Amino acid sequence: MATSASPSPTSPLSSLFFFCFCCFFFSSSFVSGAYVAYNTSASISAAKLNVHLVPHSHDDVGWLKTVDQYYVGSNNSIQGACVQNVLDSVIEALVADKNRKFIYVEQAFFQRWWRQQSDGTKEVVRGLIQSGQLEFINGGMCMHDEAAVHYVDMIDQTTLGHRFIKQEFDQTPRIGWQIDPFGHSAAQAYLLSAEVGFDALYFSRIDYQDRAKRINEKRLEVIWRSSKTLGSSADVFTGIFPKNYEPPPGGFYFEVNDNSPVIQDDALLFDYNVQERVNDFVAAALSQANITRTNHIMFTMGTDFKYQYANSWFRQLDKFIHYVNKDGRVNALYSTPSIYTDAKHAANESWPLKTDDFFPYADHANAYWTGYFTSRPALKGYVRVLSGYYLAARQLEFLTSRNNSGPTTDSLADALAVAQHHDAVTGTEKQHVANDYSKRLSIGYTEAEKLVGSSLSCLTESVLNSQCSNSVTKFEQCPLLNLSYCPPSESNISNGKSLVVLVYNSLGWKREDVIRIPVVDESVVVHDHEGNEIESQTLVISNASLKLRNSYVQAYMGKSPNTMPKFWLAFSVSVPPFGFTTYLVSTKKEAGSDVVKSTGYSSQEDQDSSVVEVGKGNLKLQFDTDEGSQFHYFNSRKLVNTSIKQSYIYYSGHDGSGSDPQASGAYIFRPDGTVPITPPREVPLTVLRGPILDEVHQQINPWINQVTRVYKKKEHIEVEFIVGPVPVDDEIGKEVAVQITTTMMTNKTFYTDSNGRDFLKRVRDYRSDWELQVNQPVAGNYYPINLGIYIQANSTELSVLVDRPVGGSSVLDGQVELMLHRRLLYDDGRGVAESLDEEVCVNDQCAGLVIQGKFYLRIDPLGEGAKWRRSTGQEIYSPLLLAFSEKDAGVNWANSHRPTFSMADPSYSLPDNVALITLQALEDGSTLLRLAHLYEVGEDKDLSVMARVDLEKLFSGRKISKITETNLSANQERVEMEKKRLKWQVEGSTRSAGPVRGGAVDVSELVVELGPMEIRTFIIYFDYMFLA
């Protein structure tokens, strides 16, 4: 405090002196021409209406400007915003008056600022945090989105911020503050709030019809019980702001250039207005009190990037508190959401109950914020791919011991954290900002890729080299494998050399799967690590894929690929849990090997047959060559036999003409008509058949291609689509969706996941909380999908799983719809001020962005779909990680390398209902472990039960010396969190019976129990480590 770095203009002692001196002379008078010592010391008054003034700044971690531009205050022609100014000036303003308070939210900004501060300033800030003047709220790296984010990413980005706050300041944030995200998810409430240990969650954006009813009934503050499984044990007190997260109506904005009337209290100057402004304040308070329970209301005093010159706000807030309290009708005080929450709790009130979630969000009749569920599908896909990669990379970092001097996964962690922001993965940022997120992700990936390469090299050589200090094996990876671009597999199989394919499985189960790599020559043969030749199959790479490959490899790498592979080589692999197996691909020498060239068929060439059947296992599809979008689905094991039509449509994006100027854009989905994408009378089918899988290739129109795959050993359909460039030369924006149509009688009902976790029941044109006025029959029935969507009828259920966040619905009974791509020509008026018109340029030739992705479809007997959705969902989230090396002729790889490996005991795998969602070596030498039960209560007859994980077998060869269970974000012990967390009363309801949760972990047994939907987090210390 006393250092030269202290921003305080006066020492604490002298301000105390002035304060007392001035009270004596002026405090009894309203009117003064001289110095006024404002009395800002008010605390809660039991007898009055308490107006909690919460000074805050909402600092987007990228939106119109990049995160760094916002931080340093550059690019101000776009938006005058500088977070450095906010933090610098707030600290000064807080030091100037110990009664002032401020909350700070986004750790990505705070960390940038913190590392630049002097020791003196840091000391001052620590003091402010200690005294509660400065409080961290929410505390993640960003204020994450809640629709297009996966729960594992939400946990990771929150943990990153929370652990920093804990380590640096010994603080644990108490309050969820999701004030801006565009709708609110069930997982946010029970998982990212209750299980984190938050005492309350605050936000502002809910449907305008819902808000009107809640205001009317004083139901803006509720107990949100969003988990059917965890029930009241995961309740969270939830406060919805009456209008938005800004100051109340009536002129209370005080940034330097804001035009609200300031309090002019100098009687010697003109325009003295103290009483008017006090009246305005009291009126705003009474109006909010009218719609709020208890005698506590909150004024959120700030908005986007405010407090850049904090004193201009605090000067006015000081005066309001001083004069309003002299007036005496209401009690105004400096407060924080924590103080407000404690006051609400102390009121001993019963609160209305809220279940399920707050999607979709509409701010007026034609403005459903359901477009962003799909906006920027390539960025969404990139985030999802790297999320799964980050999970696997951290396992490998743990397995070979973290090296703090690098490479590490830290840079990927930061990039992924920032990408969860509610203007990042949502696709609602400007194009240059979207590019910035991708660049950060790419830099993070590149470092993690090095770590993965060296870890695998270490693990494969550790038979000979236990220290891993001089590994010589080089592993390459192929991040553009989805584009059939993989230099090692295209070039390494020649001159007697073999390609070594290492397959790493980050799931806790032994995995049988099919992998595919591009090869130039189809005369290849695959051997497993024991030298057995294994079955494989080559498939001609389609022209659509090759076209995409050529332009996008050039766009990403800046150069054209040298080689041109002609085939996919597909083969079956079997990989142990948390481990790897290696395969060798070499040139075929002798005849009679097992590589099978797929046989082809084209409906154009063969006009005779009207039915084409694919599938060599239990699942078979029969395509009608006259009507290629129609096929018959037949599963002989499950006895499912039905017809499906799979087709594409587009919605014309509304241009905002007409009586309501609302256009369809990055945020908002406002269709202006539906156009079926009707292929020519028959969609020509090209069929590739082989022993491992069959493929049906279809060109739907000049800019939509798809491949339907049926694997011999899988009982679902995999559809890979290529959509784009979406043509807009007709000056109509297009929102492209796929529809899967059956005759199932689904009674308006469908189910969508919440952030990849729970499934929520959705009923078309219906909301459980109010009588829905239907203005947008399509957009208003769209929901975010991260894992999947399913529908049920009398005897069957149809499930569709996705590879990235998308919007989806069931607009007609028996139908499932996913929006895959959006290209729009108008801005939708929510601030981004750009149309969502993504292009990719190669050699100065620009064209609309092409999206390639997958969805997975399966039909089960009613009640049997959950197991597939959950286990296949895990496989989609955590695909097998492939790494490539080469082997010279005559060298026996297995003599110098470990060909297969598992972290777990050879006899052990995780139970079918458990996933390991975090295994991370922390900087201090401890290990973070998270285990998640994958099933809800009642979801599956066999798997919705208590699960047990044996840690000794999971960590074979390592001895656990200490294990501590923590809250979800790993910043406090679980038992402490449970003790501290406030319990709330619910109107007309008793607390439900406790859910099934696992008991404490006995150190001698080391078995972790998990009840349905439970996620348990542990900090573990290992005694010693060796690679078994």
Ligand SMILES: [Zn+2]
């Ligand atoms: Zn925001």
